[in-house]
Structure formats: C-alpha cells, structure tokens
Amino acid sequence: MGQIEWAMWANEQALASGLILITGGIVATAGRFTQWYFGTYSIAAGVFICLLEYPRGKRKKGSTMERCGQKYMTSVVKLFGPLTRNYYVRAVLHLLLSVPAGFLLATILGTACLAIASTIYLLAAIRGEQWIPIEPKPKERPQVGGTIKQPPTNPPPRPPAEVRKKPSVEEEGAGGPQVNPIPVTDEVV
Amino acid sequence: RETVSRIQIASNLYLTMGNWLVDHWLSVLILVAWLGLNIFLFVYAFLIYEKADKYFYTREILGTALAFARASALCLNCNSMLILIPVCRNLLSFLRGTCSFCNHTLRKPLDHNLTFHKLVAYMICVFTAIHIIAHLFNFEHYSRSQQAMDGSLASVLSSLSRHEKESNSWLNPIQSPNMTVIYATFTSIAGLTGVILTIALILMVTSAVEFIRRNYFELFWYTHHLFIIYIICLALHGMGGIVRAQTEDSMGESHPYNCSKSFHEWDKYVSSCRRPHFEGHPPESWKWILAPIALYIFERILRFYRSQQRVVITKVVMHPSNVLELQMRKRGFSMEVGQYIFVNCPSVSLLEWHPFTLTSAPEEDFFSIHIRSAGDWTENLIRAFEHQHSPMPRIQVDGPFGTVSEDVFQFEVAVLVGAGIGVTPFASILKSIWYKFQRADHKLKTQKIYFYWICRETGAFAWFNNLLSSLEQEMEELGKIGFLNYRLFLTGWDSNIAGHAALNFDKATDILTGLKQKTSFGRPMWDNEFSTIATAYPKSVVGVFLCGPQTLAKSLSKCCHRYSSLDPRKVQFYFNKEIF
Numbered sequence: 001m002g003q004i005e006w007a008m009w010a011n012e013q014a015l016a017s018g019l020i021l022i023t024g025g026i027v028a029t030a031g032r033f034t035q036w037y038f039g040t041y042s043i044a045a046g047v048f049i050c051l052l053e054y055p056r057g058k059r060k061k062g063s064t065m066e067r068c069g070q071k072y073m074t075s076v077v078k079l080f081g082p083l084t085r086n087y088y089v090r091a092v093l094h095l096l097l098s099v100p101a102g103f104l105l106a107t108i109l110g111t112a113c114l115a116i117a118s119t120i121y122l123l124a125a126i127r128g129e130q131w132i133p134i135e136p137k138p139k140e141r142p143q144v145g146g147t148i149k150q151p152p153t154n155p156p157p158r159p160p161a162e163v164r165k166k167p168s169v170e171e172e173g174a175g176g177p178q179v180n181p182i183p184v185t186d187e188v189v
Numbered sequence: 190r191e192t193v194s195r196i197q198i199a200s201n202l203y204l205t206m207g208n209w210l211v212d213h214w215l216s217v218l219i220l221v222a223w224l225g226l227n228i229f230l231f232v233y234a235f236l237i238y239e240k241a242d243k244y245f246y247t248r249e250i251l252g253t254a255l256a257f258a259r260a261s262a263l264c265l266n267c268n269s270m271l272i273l274i275p276v277c278r279n280l281l282s283f284l285r286g287t288c289s290f291c292n293h294t295l296r297k298p299l300d301h302n303l304t305f306h307k308l309v310a311y312m313i314c315v316f317t318a319i320h321i322i323a324h325l326f327n328f329e330h331y332s333r334s335q336q337a338m339d340g341s342l343a344s345v346l347s348s349l350s351r352h353e354k355e356s357n358s359w360l361n362p363i364q365s366p367n368m369t370v371i372y373a374t375f376t377s378i379a380g381l382t383g384v385i386l387t388i389a390l391i392l393m394v395t396s397a398v399e400f401i402r403r404n405y406f407e408l409f410w411y412t413h414h415l416f417i418i419y420i421i422c423l424a425l426h427g428m429g430g431i432v433r434a435q436t437e438d439s440m441g442e443s444h445p446y447n448c449s450k451s452f453h454e455w456d457k458y459v460s461s462c463r464r465p466h467f468e469g470h471p472p473e474s475w476k477w478i479l480a481p482i483a484l485y486i487f488e489r490i491l492r493f494y495r496s497q498q499r500v501v502i503t504k505v506v507m508h509p510s511n512v513l514e515l516q517m518r519k520r521g522f523s524m525e526v527g528q529y530i531f532v533n534c535p536s537v538s539l540l541e542w543h544p545f546t547l548t549s550a551p552e553e554d555f556f557s558i559h560i561r562s563a564g565d566w567t568e569n570l571i572r573a574f575e576h577q578h579s580p581m582p583r584i585q586v587d588g589p590f591g592t593v594s595e596d597v598f599q600f601e602v603a604v605l606v607g608a609g610i611g612v613t614p615f616a617s618i619l620k621s622i623w624y625k626f627q628r629a630d631h632k633l634k635t636q637k638i639y640f641y642w643i644c645r646e647t648g649a650f651a652w653f654n655n656l657l658s659s660l661e662q663e664m665e666e667l668g669k670i671g672f673l674n675y676r677l678f679l680t681g682w683d684s685n686i687a688g689h690a691a692l693n694f695d696k697a698t699d700i701l702t703g704l705k706q707k708t709s710f711g712r713p714m715w716d717n718e719f720s721t722i723a724t725a726y727p728k729s730v731v732g733v734f735l736c737g738p739q740t741l742a743k744s745l746s747k748c749c750h751r752y753s754s755l756d757p758r759k760v761q762f763y764f765n766k767e768i769f
C-alpha cells in the first residue's frame with residue numbers, strides 16, 4: 001500500500017462530488033423545493049469544484065493519463081501556486097464548501113461525498129503529496145546542421161598532382177615482385 | 190480497376206461484419222436480452238404505479254414521481270442480482286468446463302464477464318440517479334402536502350395519522366408540519382440505508398475507474414469490498430413499508446372512483462365512503478439478491494479451498510532484468526494455452542491476489558509463471574525469493590482462468606504477433622505447438638508459424654529470447670528449420686544500436702539477441718509481410734493471432750482484409766481479435 005497516491009483517488013472522488021452537487025442543485029432549484037436557494041449555491045459550488053479538480057495532477061512515478069482537454073484548466077489552476085498545490089488547502093476548502101449544501105436533502109449526498117474527498121485529501125497532505133501540473137513535453141526537434149555555422153572556406157587537403165595521376169599499367173600486375181628504385185641488400189646472417 | 194477495388198472493400202466489409210457476428214452472436218444476444226429485460230421491468234412497474242387503483246390516493250400526493258421511483262427500484266433490484274454473477278470466476282470456469290464440447294463461440298461470452306459486470310454497474314448508477322431524484326420529489330411533495338392548509342384531498346390524506354386506533358390508515362410518512370425532509374429521511378430505515386448504500390456505491394465507482402485500477406490496484410481491490418455494505422443496506426432498504434397502497438378491504442368498501450371526490454364527507458354518517466386505509470409493501474429486494482449472494486459466498490469459499498491446496502515449487506530461476514520464474518506443481522491442476530492464474534504469497538501480503546499469465550505448455554509436467562517487477566507486491570515477492578538462506582516463501586494459486594483459443598492449432602499457417610508484455614502467452618503457445626509437432630499430434634494442423642515479436646527493448650524479456658534460441662536449436666536437430674519463422678522488432682532503437690548492427694552485419698548470429706534471425710528495427714511493415722505470406726501460401730487459410738494494443742489490432746485486421754483473396758479457394762487471412 002506504500003505506493004498509493006491518495007490524492008489521485010481524492011481527485012476522482014471530488015470530481016464525482018462536484019457532479020453530484022450540480023445534479024442535486026438543479027433538482028432542488030428546478031423543483032423549487034423548500035430552501036431551494038441552497039440548491040443554487042450547490043450548482044455554483046459544484047461547477048467550481050469540477051473546474052478545480054478537472055486537471056489531473058502528475059503521478060510521482062510513471063506516466064499520467066491526462067483527461068481530455070485538461071491543459072486549459074491546468075494553466076489556470078497553476079496560477080494560484082501554493083493555494084492549489086497544497087493539499088491541506090484543498091482539504092479545508094472542500095470541507096467548507098460542503099457545509100452549506102448539507103442543509104438541503106437534494107444536495108446532502110454531495111456534502112457527504114465532498115467531505116469524504118476532503119478527508120482523503122487530508123490523508124494525502126499528511127503523506128506529503130503535492131499537486132504537480134502535467135506540462136506538455138517540448139517537442140524535441142532534431143537540430144539539423146545546428147553546428148554548421150558556415151560552409152568551409154578551404155578545399156580539403158589533397159596530395160600533389162603527380163601522385164593523383166592514375167597508376168601506370170605496369171603496376172597493375174600485382175603478382176610481380178616489387179622493383180626497388182635503389183638497390184637494397186638483404187642482410188642475412 | 191476502381192470499381193473492382195470498391196467491390197472488394199464492400200464485400201470485405203460485409204465479410205467482416207458477418208464474421209464478427211458469427212463470432213459474437215451470443216454476446217450480442219445476451220446484451221440485447223439484458224437491455225430488453227431492463228426496459229420491460231421499467232415499463233411494467235411504471236404502468237402499475239401510474240395506473241393501478243390502489244395507488245390512486247398515493248398518486249394524488251406524489252404524482253408521476255412515484256412511478257419513476259418504483260420502476261427504477263425494480264430495475265435496481267434486478268441489476269443488483271445480476272452484478273454478482275459475472276465475478277464468480279470459479280463458477281464460470283466450471284460452466285466453461287462442462288461446456289467443453291460446446292463450440293468455442295458459445296463459450297466466448299464467459300470471457301467477457303468483467304465487461305458485463307461493468308455494464309451492469311453503469312446501469313445501477315443510472316437507475317440510482319433516477320431513483321434518488323424521483324424520491325427527492327416524493328419527499329418534497331409529502332412535506333408540502335403535510336404543511337398545506339388548503340383542505341385539498343392531498344392535505345386530508347396527509348392528516349391520516351399513524352397514531353390513531355387503526356394504525357394502518359396513514360399514508361404520509363411525514364406526520365407533522367414541522368418535520369423536515371432531512372429529518373424524515375434519516376429517521377426512516379429506507380432513507381438511512383439509502384444514503385449509506387449510495388455513498389458506498391459512489392466510493393466503489395470512483396476507486397474503480399481505469400486510472401485508479403491500473404495504477405493503484407490494491408486501493409481498488411480493498412475499496413470494492415464496500416459492496417458488502419451495499420448488499421446489506423439494499424436488503425434492509427424496503428423494510429419500513431414507506432410506499433403505501435390502499436388495502437383490498439378499504440378498496441372494496443370505499444373505492445377511489447366513488448369516493449375520491451367526496452373526501453370532505455368521509456366517515457360522515459350520510460356518506461357511504463369511509464376513510465381509506467393503507468398498507469406498506471414487505472421488502473422485496475432480498476428475494477432478488479439472495480441467490481447471487483449465496484453463489485458468491487460459495488465462490489469465495491471455493492477460492493479459499495482451492496488456494497489452500499499445496500503448491501510445490503519445483504524450480505526458481507532468476508532471469509536477467511529482475512524477472513523471476515517460478516515452476517510449480519499442484520495436485521489436480523490442468524491448464525491450456527494462454528490461461529492465467531491468481532497468485533497469493535502470504536508472507537508478502539495476506540490478502541492480495543495478483544494475476545499472471547502461464548508461460549508453460551500444457552504438455553509439461555509443471556506450470557510456470559514469469560514475474561516482472563512492476564510494483565510493491567512484485568518487488569517484495571522477487572526479493573523474498575532472492576534470499577537464498579531463508580526458507581522458501583509459500584505460494585497459493587487459484588486458477589487457471591481465461592480464454593482458451595484452441596483455434597491457434599487449427600490453421601495451416603499461423604501468424605502470431607506479440608507486442609510488449611503481450612508476448613507472454615506466446616511462450617505457452619509456441620512451446621505447446623512445438624511439443625505437439627514433435628509428437629505428431631493429429632490435433633495440430635499447423636505447418637508453418639510466422640511469429641512477430643515487437644517490443645521496445647528485450648531487457649525484461651531475455652527469458653523469452655532464451656526460449657526462442659532453444660526452440661531454434663531443437664528445430665535444427667530435428668531438421669525442421671523452416672517450421673518456425675520469427676522476427677524480432679525493436680521499436681526503441683537509437684543510432685548507437687543501429688550503428689552496432691550495421692557493423693556486425695556479417696555475423697551469423699544477431700549481436701543483440703544471439704539468435705540466428707536478425708533483429709529488425711522499428712515497426713514491421715505489415716503490407717510486405719502479408720504479401721510475402723500470401724505469395725508463399727497462395728492456397729492456404731492463415732490464422733492471425735494478436736496479443737497487443739488496439740491500434741495494432743486495427744492495422745492487422747485491415748491487412749487481413751486487403752490480402753484475403755476474393756476467391757474462397759485462394760489464400761484467406763482470418764484475424765482473431767480477442768485473444769488471451
């Protein structure tokens with residue numbers, strides 16, 4: 001169990017709670033239930049929570065599956081720095097947000113689920129987890145010719161013109177012994 | 190030319206759909222039957238509560254929300270019954286075993302058990318939402334009619350109190366105008382159990398999403414046991430008798446058709462109408478879920494019993510890249526190719542069971558698994574076996590489970606494609622094919638195998654390498670070099686590796702793997718491969734089997750269509766999509 005990142009589950013739970021709050025809020029407001037204004041609050045709180053929790057944080061190990069289109073919300077959530085990075089803040093925030101919805105039966109389920117999410121975030125915070133945004137990886141383009149500043153100015157060194165001439169026909173017979181230009185004596189003792 | 194290719198595409202499409210339907214007709218039938226059952230139950234209950242006379246007065250207060258709540262309740266009962274059955278894997282194995290004479294197609298739905306479990310779960314979530322919303326309206330209406338002072342029928346009905354002499358005459362569970370709906374909910378059995386089981390359901394769902402399940406399996410496994418709370422609360426949910434209908438006697442005496450208009454004069458001497466009397470229903474959920482609960486308890490006992498049987502570890506091999514091979518024996522264990530087992534190691538973790546594909550062939554006298562380090566449990570297990578001086582940890586095994594694709598032996602030419610970790614079941618298959626070939630097993634129709642192994646780097650699969658090289662050797666000894674044609678494709682290559690390969694082009698064995706067949710880099714060009722095979726075997730039926738990602742499945746099935754000849758006597762490629 002040591003490798004469980006509780007914040008990941010808290011995130012799913014909070015997202016679900018947001019949706020439940022929105023649904024309960026819509027039912028209460030549309031049906032004009034008693035104290036239905038709590039329902040309107042619930043819709044607003046639910047939308048806020050869904051937006052906050054939509055971008056998934058980065059896992060400590062391994063690759064993280066992004067939610068569809070989350071990069072827009074990631075950039076917004078990132079702006080708040082430590083307020084959104086720290087899970088203690090999120091735990092307290094969710095707990096406070098859940099309280100007003102507890103006054104209405106239609107949204108009390110949302111309250112319970114959000115309170116549970118808050119508890120899991122608290123556990124995550126105690127274990128030192130943090131919200132790390134998933135950054136898009138910069139595309140590594142192969143630097144073609146990055147080190148070429150300018151073409152070479154000098155031609156490559158070549159041996160003198162005589163040697164570059166094609167070898168004469170006599171030398172084609174590779175089987176024959178070598179003809180020495182200077183007589184060589186073989187000193188055999 | 191274009192018309193010909195259009196006709197080819199169209200006929201291939203029909204052939205595919207036809208093939209798919211032939212393979213999957215039973216699954217489709219089950220799905221349609223299940224949807225039909227849900228629709229039927231919903232409409233049936235809806236009509237009863239919307240039209241029946243005994244609910245006339247109830248509808249007066251609640252309206253149509255009553256019918257929605259009760260209809261969704263009936264569907265919830267049915268789906269809660271169905272959801273436990275697909276997870277009884279021993280029962281399903283038993284069914285598969287007794288149906289072994291059945292066609293492979295008939296057994297296919299048994300392999301999609303988890304998909305069905307998830308579908309039923311989604312349905313439960315949908316109906317739970319409908320049920321809760323409908324009851325929110327119901328409670329609100331009850332509350333309003335209790336507070337109403339307008340002398341309407343609804344308020345008269347609500348004033349029928351439960352504290353009077355005839356305790357059965359009440360209709361409205363909210364008895365005083367001061368009682369809030371929240372209070373009424375949490376002080377009734379139905380309300381309290383309803384809230385608890387919904388919370389349990391939500392927690393189960395949020396911890397079962399793919400992301401959590403794949404990466405933090407233990408969290409999913411333990412949280413999912415909240416289903417016990419769900420089941421208990423469901424059984425207790427209907428005990429309060431809070432949904433009330435007019436009693437038979439009361440209907441005989443004062444039928445709503447006659448008496449509903451004259452509610453001001455009920456119980457007055459002049460009128461013939463008496464106050465209506467109501468009764469609640471006995472709970473019915475337990476009737477639906479009792480049998481599956483019994484089955485599931487039996488299943489868990491069976492799992493426990495099977496796991497207690499002794500597993501003898503005959504050999505432990507540490508392969509490169511931290512891969513542990515365990516060869517084991519267990520009394521009464523019999524497997525087929527491509528199956529998997531669940532393994533538990535009490536010294537590592539008492540409660541966790543993890544699945545592993547079997548890598549041994551049925552012809553061998555042991556069964557084996559290869560365990561790669563992929564998380565807490567696997568790391569601890571490998572470490573436990575590495576300690577040479579401490580006694581060997583005990584292992585418990587449940588299984589084998591899983592689909593058995595015997596089709597793999599039925600094709601003259603078999604094209605086997607294993608990508609990444611999907612190569613594991615092919616260890617079992619290749620070994621089994623080889624054994625069958627050696628013994629000249631008549632069940633084996635295979636004459637030629639093309640095996641494609643695609644992975645990023647061979648590191649963790651060095652053991653598979655060894656398997657291939659030993660198969661290579663044995664085939665040479667028997668003089669049957671052409672039987673197995675395998676290619677390895679490394680997709681995680683860089684210029685270094687490619688440079689090395691270019692330098693060592695002339696060597697007889699591959700520098701990376703030591704095998705006679707050279708490693709290729711990058712992904713296979715399936716068009717080339719398929720056209721080569723089609724040319725080499727112009728009159729054969731070729732079976733294509735894949736264990737790998739969906740994208741690969743798509744390209745392979747496209748190639749199968751493209752290279753299958755229109756003439757059924759010529760080469761035909763059959764793509765087996767569901768494998769292992």
